[in-house]
Amino acid sequence: MSVLERVKDVADSLTPAEQLLIKQVIASPRDIALGTASDLAHRIGVHEATASRLAKKLGYPNYAGFRAAIQEEFIVRTDPATRVRNTLQQTSTAGLLTDLVGREMEALAGLESYVDDGKIIAAARVLLKARRIYIFARGNAEALAVLIDRRLRRMGRDTVVLEGEGRDLAEQVLGMSASDSIVGFAFRRQPTHYGPLMNHARSVGAASVVISGSVGPSLVPAADHLLFAPRAGSQDAFQTLTVPMAICNGLVLSMAKEDPKASLQHLETLGQLIDTFD
Amino acid sequence: MSVLERVKDVADSLTPAEQLLIKQVIASPRDIALGTASDLAHRIGVHEATASRLAKKLGYPNYAGFRAAIQEEFIVRTDPATRVRNTLQQTSTAGLLTDLVGREMEALAGLESYVDDGKIIAAARVLLKARRIYIFARGNAEALAVLIDRRLRRMGRDTVVLEGEGRDLAEQVLGMSASDSIVGFAFRRQPTHYGPLMNHARSVGAASVVISGSVGPSLVPAADHLLFAPRAGSQDAFQTLTVPMAICNGLVLSMAKEDPKASLQHLETLGQLIDTFD
DNA sequence: ATTGGCTTGCAAGATTACTTGCATAGCGTT
DNA sequence: AACGCTATGCAAGTAATCTTGCAAGCCAAT
Numbered sequence: 001m002s003v004l005e006r007v008k009d010v011a012d013s014l015t016p017a018e019q020l021l022i023k024q025v026i027a028s029p030r031d032i033a034l035g036t037a038s039d040l041a042h043r044i045g046v047h048e049a050t051a052s053r054l055a056k057k058l059g060y061p062n063y064a065g066f067r068a069a070i071q072e073e074f075i076v077r078t079d080p081a082t083r084v085r086n087t088l089q090q091t092s093t094a095g096l097l098t099d100l101v102g103r104e105m106e107a108l109a110g111l112e113s114y115v116d117d118g119k120i121i122a123a124a125r126v127l128l129k130a131r132r133i134y135i136f137a138r139g140n141a142e143a144l145a146v147l148i149d150r151r152l153r154r155m156g157r158d159t160v161v162l163e164g165e166g167r168d169l170a171e172q173v174l175g176m177s178a179s180d181s182i183v184g185f186a187f188r189r190q191p192t193h194y195g196p197l198m199n200h201a202r203s204v205g206a207a208s209v210v211i212s213g214s215v216g217p218s219l220v221p222a223a224d225h226l227l228f229a230p231r232a233g234s235q236d237a238f239q240t241l242t243v244p245m246a247i248c249n250g251l252v253l254s255m256a257k258e259d260p261k262a263s264l265q266h267l268e269t270l271g272q273l274i275d276t277f278d
Numbered sequence: 279m280s281v282l283e284r285v286k287d288v289a290d291s292l293t294p295a296e297q298l299l300i301k302q303v304i305a306s307p308r309d310i311a312l313g314t315a316s317d318l319a320h321r322i323g324v325h326e327a328t329a330s331r332l333a334k335k336l337g338y339p340n341y342a343g344f345r346a347a348i349q350e351e352f353i354v355r356t357d358p359a360t361r362v363r364n365t366l367q368q369t370s371t372a373g374l375l376t377d378l379v380g381r382e383m384e385a386l387a388g389l390e391s392y393v394d395d396g397k398i399i400a401a402a403r404v405l406l407k408a409r410r411i412y413i414f415a416r417g418n419a420e421a422l423a424v425l426i427d428r429r430l431r432r433m434g435r436d437t438v439v440l441e442g443e444g445r446d447l448a449e450q451v452l453g454m455s456a457s458d459s460i461v462g463f464a465f466r467r468q469p470t471h472y473g474p475l476m477n478h479a480r481s482v483g484a485a486s487v488v489i490s491g492s493v494g495p496s497l498v499p500a501a502d503h504l505l506f507a508p509r510a511g512s513q514d515a516f517q518t519l520t521v522p523m524a525i526c527n528g529l530v531l532s533m534a535k536e537d538p539k540a541s542l543q544h545l546e547t548l549g550q551l552i553d554t555f556d
Numbered sequence: 557a558t559t560g561g562c563t564t565g566c567a568a569g570a571t572t573a574c575t576t577g578c579a580t581a582g583c584g585t586t
Numbered sequence: 587a588a589c590g591c592t593a594t595g596c597a598a599g600t601a602a603t604c605t606t607g608c609a610a611g612c613c614a615a616t
Contacts, residue, residue: 015563033312034349036603047565052605063604064572071312075353096395096535097528104524105383117374143425147519150418240527241425242520246382249518250375257374293593314573325595330575341574342602 003069006058018054020044029074037063104242107232111243114229117254120247123225124254126207130181132158134173134206136197141185144211144241144248148183151252155259162197169193178205184223185244187213187231195220211247213239227251281347284336296332298322307352315341382520385510389521392507395532398525401503402532404485408459410436412451412484414475419463422489422519422526426461429530433537440475447471456483462501463522465491465509473498489525491517505529 007014007022014022024043025032032040037051055066127133133152137145145161152159162172176182182201186194198221201208208223210216216228227247231239285292285300292300302321303310310318315329333344405411411430415423423439430437440450454460460479464472476499479486486501488494494506505525509517 017564030353034353038603048604049566049606050564053564056605075308075312096532097390097393097398097524098395100524100528100531101386101389104520105386108379108383108386111379112375115375117376120375140425140428142428143421146424147418147421150420240523242382242523245518245520245523246375246378250378253378254374295594316573326574327576327596328594331594334575 003058003066003073010057013057014054017044017046017050018057021046021051021054025070029070033067033071033075037067100240103232104240107230107240107243108246111229111246115227115247115250117250119225119227120250120254121258123209123227124251124258126181126209126225127152127157127183127251128255128258129179130157130207131177131179132160132175132181134160134162134176134180134182134201135184136162136182136191136194137185138191138193139187140241141187141244144185144244147245148248148252151248152255155252155256165193169197173197173200176201176204176206180204181207181209184208184210185212186210186215186219187239187244189215190219198223209251211244211251213244281336281344281351288335291335292332295322295324295328296335299324299329299332303348307348311345311349311353315345378518381510382518385508385518385521386524389507389524393505393525393528397503397505398528398532399536401487401505402529402536404459404487404503405430405435405461405529406533406536407457408435408485409455409457410438410453410459412438412440412454412458412460412479413462414440414460414469414472415463416469416471417465418519419465419522422463422522425523426526426530429526430533433530433534443471447475451475451478454479454482454484458482459485459487462486462488463490464488464493464497465517465522467493468497476501487529489522489529491522 003025021040021044024040037048037055041048041051052063055063058066060066060069135145135149135152149159149161160172162169164172180201182197184191184194184197198208202221207225209225209227210219210223212219212226212228213231214228216226219226229243229247231241231243281303299318299322302318315326315333319326319329330341333341336344338344338347413423413427413430427437427439438450440447442450460475462472462475463469476486480499485503487503487505488497488501490497490504490506491509492506494504497504507521507525509519509521
């Protein structure tokens with residue numbers, strides 16, 4: 001039985017100090033797992049005896065048992081990214097994959113600092129309302145355009161992947177109207193044609209969603225919905241598409257969930273949600 | 279200064295028992311970080327006094343200081359995937375992005391159980407030798423084909439992305455010879471035309487590299503080089519391209535590193551390696 | 557205002573973990 | 587064979603951590 005399950009079982013009999021201690025455990029499980037009863041108690045200004053009693057109340061034989069359970073739940077057993085990142089500096093060539101995976105995980109871990117579910121859902125709703133979705137990407141981001149185009153069409157959405165330059169491009173957006181929307185990708189720098197495209201979308205009243213990296217906030221004009229997070233790799237080096245692809249996947253999953261046609265509201269787990277999709 | 283750096287500084291003066299203790303720290307940092315000097319010592323059958331002396335030899339004031347340094351390096355401070363995975367069961371819809379990120383990280387963490395640097399480098403060498411690289415993907419993997427095609431062309435490689443069906447496809451591979459190679463993608467099931475394509479490559483002596491998911495080992499015919507790992511998401515649900523994309527990125531980086539034309543051997547860090555690429 | 561119950565601090569004692577002086581065993585050299 | 591040196595175990599002492607009996611303070615009810 002997990003720590004939190006035990007907490008739930010006795011929740012109605014916890015004293016105010018015990019409730020504060022539990023909050024500390026939830027907020028900083030690592031530090032609690034590695035510290036002492038005194039450490040935990042001092043965080044909320046109570047005596048370590050209170051922490052010891054809490055452990056007993058939760059059903060553990062003593063505080064050490066309580067702390068061992070926290071360690072078991074919150075301190076992972078294997079973590080290649082951390083192992084590499086924290087101990088070795090830049091790896092030798094022998095650690096190529098390890099280093100790559102570590103960087104990807106680090107970037108993914110940071111994603112939620114930049115994008116939250118609310119933003120994802122808001123953008124999803126915009127795309128769901130659209131009659132037609134225009135997709136614009138240049139450079140390596142074209143891979144993401146291919147991916148999201150396929151996902152959206154699989155959901156029954158009408159999409160147009162904007163290709164070509166100048167006149168070709170202009171012709172493709174001629175049919176854009178207020179009931180459409182545009183999804184744009186921008187990473188290293190603002191893509192050629194980004195400005196004119198966004199301005200056109202604005203002028204016809206079409207909503208815009210942009211998925212971007214660190215350059216996101218400086219794009220002009222700003223999109224109606226900007227979903228951005230720094231990508232793995234340093235600014236002037238090789239950068240991967242893992243983070244923006246996670247944003248795309250989150251967007252698509254959110255659309256699938258919000259889509260009334262699919263009657264998804266009754267589903268309870270993401271697994272079940274995903275089962276009905278793709 | 280990290281634990282391993284300190285270890286390196288005194289490596290030549292470590293006793294046999296101390297060397298064994300260090301190996302335990304490297305192999306199981308979590309357990310050492312959470313345990314006692316006695317725990318560590320008993321792992322190799324020595325007295326805890328030896329562990330205490332090792333800590334002093336490494337420059338820490340005592341064993342507690344040594345253990346605190348191990349905790350600092352190996353026990354992560356924030357870990358969204360673990361936090362969610364270990365405490366809550368399947369999340370409510372409010373945790374969409376958290377769950378997605380957690381699954382991606384879990385899958386990435388497992389990647390190295392299936393693919394190692396040796397395999398990546400061997401495949402990279404095959405592609406470096408090729409005069410022309412054929413790229414075959416169907417379905418969502420087309421996004422990966424777009425990506426790797428761009429990366430390879432950016433490296434100056436001659437590529438052909440195989441499109442179309444039947445006769446169109448046959449015409450495109452007409453020029454394939456023993457000095458070429460083919461990169462194939464296969465995920466949910468063996469793609470149509472996979473077998474004929476691979477057989478043709480074999481018959482003209484072209485080397486093959488396949489990037490795959492769980493279906494990898496059952497592909498017929500087998501590729502000369504199979505790089506596969508399970509993707510994020512369950513077998514019958516929404517699966518993402520994060521893991522195969524990491525394999526692609528690893529392959530491309532390895533090619534960049536092995537490419538004699540770029541004179542990469544003198545570079546020491548992955549960062550520097552990446553700087554010269556893209 | 558009084559009383560009862562509960563929460564939490566205090567402090568003594570218990571337990572656990574670690575350090576260090578000393579001694580022994582083993583190994584290598586002469 | 588003898589000797590010297592090093593590594594490591596032992597055990598006593600130290601330090602850290604935790605537990606629990608007792609008591610004080612607070613709060614709610616009467």
